[in-house]
Amino acid sequence: MATTKVDPKLNEGDIAKTAKTYQGLTSQQLIDAYRIMFTSRRVDDREILLKRQQKVFFQISGAGHEAVGVAAAFVLKPGYDWFYPYYRDRALCLALGATPYEMLLGAVGAADDPSSGGRQMPSHWAFKRLNVVTQSSATGTQILQAVGCAEAGRYLAQHPNAARKAEGDYRQFKDVQFQGDEITYVSLGDGTTSGGEFWEALNTASNRRLPVIFCVEDNQYAISVPVEVQTSGGNISRLVSGFPNFHFEEIDGTEPVVAYAAFKRAADYCRAGHGPGFVHAHVIRPYSHSLSDDERLYRPDAERQADAARDPVHRLQLFLLREGILDEKGINKIEKEIDEQMQADTDRALEAAVPQPETIYNFVYSPDLDPTSAPFETHAAIAAPETATDGKRSADSQNASPQNANPENVSPQNINAPNKATQNKTMADLINATLRDEMRRDERVILFGEDVADASREEYLKQKLIKGKGGVFKLTSGLQLEFGSDRVFNSPLAEANIVGRATGMATRGLKPVVEIQFFDYIWPAMMQLRDELPIMRWRSNNAFSAPVVVRVAIGGYLTGGAIYHSQCGESIFTHTPGLRVVFPSNALDAAGLLRTAIRCDDPVLFLEHKRLYRETYGRAPYPGPDYMVPFGKAKIVQPGTGLTVITYGAVVPRALQAAQKLEREHQVSVELIDLRSLNPFDWDAIAASVKKTNRALVAYEDSLSWGYGAEIAARIADQLFHRLDAPVKRIAATDTFVAYQPILENAILPQASDLFRAMKELAEF
Numbered sequence: 001m002a003t004t005k006v007d008p009k010l011n012e013g014d015i016a017k018t019a020k021t022y023q024g025l026t027s028q029q030l031i032d033a034y035r036i037m038f039t040s041r042r043v044d045d046r047e048i049l050l051k052r053q054q055k056v057f058f059q060i061s062g063a064g065h066e067a068v069g070v071a072a073a074f075v076l077k078p079g080y081d082w083f084y085p086y087y088r089d090r091a092l093c094l095a096l097g098a099t100p101y102e103m104l105l106g107a108v109g110a111a112d113d114p115s116s117g118g119r120q121m122p123s124h125w126a127f128k129r130l131n132v133v134t135q136s137s138a139t140g141t142q143i144l145q146a147v148g149c150a151e152a153g154r155y156l157a158q159h160p161n162a163a164r165k166a167e168g169d170y171r172q173f174k175d176v177q178f179q180g181d182e183i184t185y186v187s188l189g190d191g192t193t194s195g196g197e198f199w200e201a202l203n204t205a206s207n208r209r210l211p212v213i214f215c216v217e218d219n220q221y222a223i224s225v226p227v228e229v230q231t232s233g234g235n236i237s238r239l240v241s242g243f244p245n246f247h248f249e250e251i252d253g254t255e256p257v258v259a260y261a262a263f264k265r266a267a268d269y270c271r272a273g274h275g276p277g278f279v280h281a282h283v284i285r286p287y288s289h290s291l292s293d294d295e296r297l298y299r300p301d302a303e304r305q306a307d308a309a310r311d312p313v314h315r316l317q318l319f320l321l322r323e324g325i326l327d328e329k330g331i332n333k334i335e336k337e338i339d340e341q342m343q344a345d346t347d348r349a350l351e352a353a354v355p356q357p358e359t360i361y362n363f364v365y366s367p368d369l370d371p372t373s374a375p376f377e378t379h380a381a382i383a384a385p386e387t388a389t390d391g392k393r394s395a396d397s398q399n400a401s402p403q404n405a406n407p408e409n410v411s412p413q414n415i416n417a418p419n420k421a422t423q424n425k426t427m428a429d430l431i432n433a434t435l436r437d438e439m440r441r442d443e444r445v446i447l448f449g450e451d452v453a454d455a456s457r458e459e460y461l462k463q464k465l466i467k468g469k470g471g472v473f474k475l476t477s478g479l480q481l482e483f484g485s486d487r488v489f490n491s492p493l494a495e496a497n498i499v500g501r502a503t504g505m506a507t508r509g510l511k512p513v514v515e516i517q518f519f520d521y522i523w524p525a526m527m528q529l530r531d532e533l534p535i536m537r538w539r540s541n542n543a544f545s546a547p548v549v550v551r552v553a554i555g556g557y558l559t560g561g562a563i564y565h566s567q568c569g570e571s572i573f574t575h576t577p578g579l580r581v582v583f584p585s586n587a588l589d590a591a592g593l594l595r596t597a598i599r600c601d602d603p604v605l606f607l608e609h610k611r612l613y614r615e616t617y618g619r620a621p622y623p624g625p626d627y628m629v630p631f632g633k634a635k636i637v638q639p640g641t642g643l644t645v646i647t648y649g650a651v652v653p654r655a656l657q658a659a660q661k662l663e664r665e666h667q668v669s670v671e672l673i674d675l676r677s678l679n680p681f682d683w684d685a686i687a688a689s690v691k692k693t694n695r696a697l698v699a700y701e702d703s704l705s706w707g708y709g710a711e712i713a714a715r716i717a718d719q720l721f722h723r724l725d726a727p728v729k730r731i732a733a734t735d736t737f738v739a740y741q742p743i744l745e746n747a748i749l750p751q752a753s754d755l756f757r758a759m760k761e762l763a764e765f
């Protein structure tokens with residue numbers, strides 16, 4: 001507990017020097033608690049004043065929640081334990097060691113605001129030195145991240161070598177620390193318990209007996225919605241009481257001594273490794289939800305007065321007086337000193353430098369490691385084919401899924417023709433081999449997702465009763481067998497769980513490579529993928545980052561995949577600053593790009609086309625354990641002069657087939673560009689080609705309107721207008737979902753024949 005800022009001289013003569021303790025709290029600690037709680041309330045009041053004076057732009061108060069925050073901070077250790085506080089945890093942060101001045105820097109949006117450098121609203125806490133992890137405004141996203149944080153602590157304790165730094169990849173830039181018995185604290189409001197991620201987090205923490213303390217600060221309202229509307233029966237403790245392995249506390253959270261004792265019991269339980277704790281603290285919200293809310297519209301006076309009678313700051317003051325710990329003079333002295341300091345801090349904060357507009361692009365991506373740079377461009381080693389799949393349980397030796405049994409296989413001839421059939425491996429093989437080699441190289445790499453383990457009941461594997469699964473497409477086959485169940489394991493069937501936990505783990509320095517089984521089911525993780533993972537670094541002004549790799553099986557052309565096994569939608573993610581998005585079309589690129597994804601320092605969405613997993617097109621020998629393809633570098637699949645086709649993914653072989661036909665039948669030579677990497681993308685390659693051919697077709701598998709190609713087409717029109725001899729054309733799927741019946745699927749997705757027609761039209765324009 002970091003309360004040593006209290007000047008001991010101040011209280012001289014005012015403190016009854018009694019040895020009496022209160023649930024273990026000394027009288028000095030109670031005085032410290034009062035100082036912090038009073039300070040917290042004063043910062044709120046000052047910010048509210050500044051907001052009314054239009055000197056700050058938003059205010060969120062922690063009023064009424066002070067006692068529980070101080071109690072938690074007195075039990076836990078800053079810089080040792082980990083903290084995912086929500087916006088009402090001002091007193092917690094002060095008690096951990098944050099200062100009122102730092103908070104006021106946040107309120108004015110100063111460049112030196114330690115939480116975000118003026119990027120986030122005030123009260124979105126992040127204090128790197130204290131292990132207070134950057135928080136967002138989305139009410140429940142922190143909970144699964146806290147679970148991942150706790151898992152990382154446990155993993156590092158069991159794999160201490162993983163914490164070591166290493167040169168040449170993301171590890172060089174990540175300080176990793178662990179204690180072995182650290183606790184992760186996460187807090188939330190009563191309304192936030194309604195979100196699914198809350199329940200997913202409780203489930204995983206319970207199931208894995210993780211050292212997480214969940215603190216529900218129940219002020220009975222979520223803005224204007226009362227607790228009985230959120231929570232069946234009106235009491236969250238009752239609903240969660242069935243989770244095994246938990247230590248539960250339900251307390252009056254306006255009483256610091258009571259809250260301290262509850263946290264102490266919960267923390268002892270967690271530190272001993274028994275499992276998670278749950279502290280349900282009944283608190284009050286004496287100020288409205290925020291300055292934009294007037295609670296008198298939905299709370300009658302009597303109810304508000306009843307709350308006011310439980311004000312934790314007043315309660316502690318009365319307690320100190322009653323117990324003779326401080327007299328009125330002592331209280332006044334403390335309050336006066338805090339008020340004077342507040343004025344000085346406010347004056348300073350109002351003078352603080354503001355961030356400059358030219359800094360807005362700082363920390364969208366890692367400033368340390370650029371995955372488009374030369375070190376990520378390596379050459380394929382000549383490798384024996386066995387290296388690729390490590391023997392008998394190779395990924396391609398097994399029949400993966402019905403979706404791969406597609407008789408309508410589009411396989412252009414003379415492309416990547418194998419020298420020796422045995423040497424060429426599928427994309428599935430090379431992804432598997434790359435994962436294996438990266439896991440051998442880097443103990444921080446862990447894999448989880450739905451069905452990715454060989455078998456969760458590992459005794460079956462040990463007894464050799466089964467062969468194991470290793471992913472519905474077998475991409476992770478054999479990895480649990482080699483690396484163990486703590487590095488390769490199944491997640492619950494819950495996509496937010498996968499991405500949220502991975503984000504928490506990566507914040508601690510691990511490198512989770514997680515799998516989303518089908519792109520069509522990525523949406524439960526959307527909040528984590530849009531509002532959290534890609535923006536940890538930017539919103540914390542580079543204090544935190546989460547360079548996770550999310551592998552996603554994507555795309556159609558499956559013959560029977562239908563609506564929910566065929567979707568694309570990559571543009572939704574390329575539209576998210578901070579997220580790298582790659583989409584290989586062949587085995588070699590998949591290996592090279594995946595290795596870059598794992599070694600780089602940014603979060604990556606790695607899109608794997610299901611139809612390409614075992615395609616004849618694009619097979620290659622394993623390029624060795626250091627082969628990398630840099631991001632943002634397109635591949636010229638074939639050079640040409642008549643027109644440019646810009647595409648990626650499963651459209652590449654289809655476009656190639658069409659281009660070959662066009663050349664054969666109409667002598668038009670097509671320059672075919674495979675973008676490979678969608679964010680960043682290779683504008684230089686596109687521009688150079690269009691300047692040469694003066695004609696451009698953008699082709700993509702997703703539905704036409706608002707798709708990825710719209711941006712490329714717009715840029716060409718904008719920047720190369722004077723070089724064009726024809727309008728920029730697009731070929732893509734219809735603006736529908738993909739249907740089951742193959743006749744419909746063929747009509748919906750862009751076919752080689754559609755591409756041929758468009759290329760011909762463009763050439764003839």
Ligand SMILES: Cc1ncc(C[n+]2csc(CCOP(=O)(O)OP(=O)(O)O)c2C)c(N)n1
Binds near residue numbers: 137139140190219221
């Ligand atoms: C996912 C999400 N939905 C809606 C909001 C808007 N919002 C902000 S705070 C809040 C109420 C939160 O209530 P509760 O969890 O009880 O916390 P309290 O503010 O009462 O402390 C809402 C609806 C949000 N920030 N995030």
Ligand SMILES: [Mg+2]
Binds near residue numbers: 191217218219222
């Ligand atoms: Mg509430």
